[in-house]
Amino acid sequence: MTDLASQITKQDKFLVFGGGFSGDYFAKSIRKLGCLALTSSRSPQNDPNNFIFNSEDNSIPEDSIFEGVTHILSCIPPDKNGNDPVLKRLEGKIKKLSLKWVGYLSTTGVYGNTYGDWVSEADKPIPFQERSQRRLNCEKEWIKSNLPIQIFRLPGIYGPGRSTLEAINAKKVKVIHKKNQVFSRVHVADIAHAIIYLIQNKNHVDFHQIINIADDEPCSQIKVIKYGYQLLGLNMPKKILFEDAKKDLSPIAQSFWIENRRVSNKLLCKKLGYKLIYNNYKLGLDNCLVSFK
Ligand SMILES: NC(=O)c1ccc[n+]([C@@H]2O[C@H](COP(=O)([O-])OP(=O)(O)OC[C@H]3O[C@@H](n4cnc5c(N)ncnc54)[C@H](OP(=O)(O)O)[C@@H]3O)[C@@H](O)[C@H]2O)c1
16 A cells, blocks of 8 residues: 555545444544544444434434545445435535545445356446346446545455354354355455555556455355354254255345356456455455454
């Protein structure tokens, strides 16, 4: 990370809409650089860096929250009508700010099914699921806003506290086999650090409005689960064929198995020069084990 001081300064103030798993990790990473980073949630938290925002009940942050804001990251999913919750409620306020940068966390679901093929930012999104259509609509709303927006398309997010290890521990893992099926994934630290890398280097690397953040090794779910059991010193239960398991899966769980794609990170990692911290699930789960309780 070169030229750090000139791109993110201690005077910068970040607003993170949606301080959930990724938003909270990002805010903590930003604070380590000495900046103020406030996160939103829908209910009161015992945290001076937290403010209330709920697009569904008109809980709008007070004006003081927006004072001096230089950067915004939105981690909030689309509402049920496919509108972006932040833009719907706050676009006017946000547009009045002197913003250096705005980021939006999207999903690789917008690409639709590639039947196991690699997919990159150059490919036209063909969202298949309704939720992915709503997501693509939100991406379009952000682009139309004319804010200095960068959109990050993410596959399955995991990290300390939310990984296969917790799922095994909670007995929520089903060892399902579906021939040739792969999933892409990303460690939460790589989301935060890739974004920070891009902000810090924005004068040195080409600006791309849409960027995938994914690890190097899309693979079957079974490989990941097997490694999780190995790390916990437990025996993996027998595999179930997808066709047999399907009937017991929730509609949302089933929908994840309908699509099969390998998400390319070449733009981020080859062209723009970001170096992944966790290149694959093994490195990522090793990290999750450190704080696993
Ligand atoms: N999880 C994945 O594997 C995955 C994969 C790809 C993309 N994504 C997308 O990437 C983004 C971040 O994912 P994540 O898993 O880190 O998210 P997360 O932990 O589920 O957090 C979502 C945040 O959005 C807030 N939120 C939800 N609806 C809201 C509304 N109507 N008004 C105001 N705030 C609202 C939540 O508030 P509370 O804190 O009050 O709950 C929470 O802080 C999300 O858009 C997600 O859909 C997720």
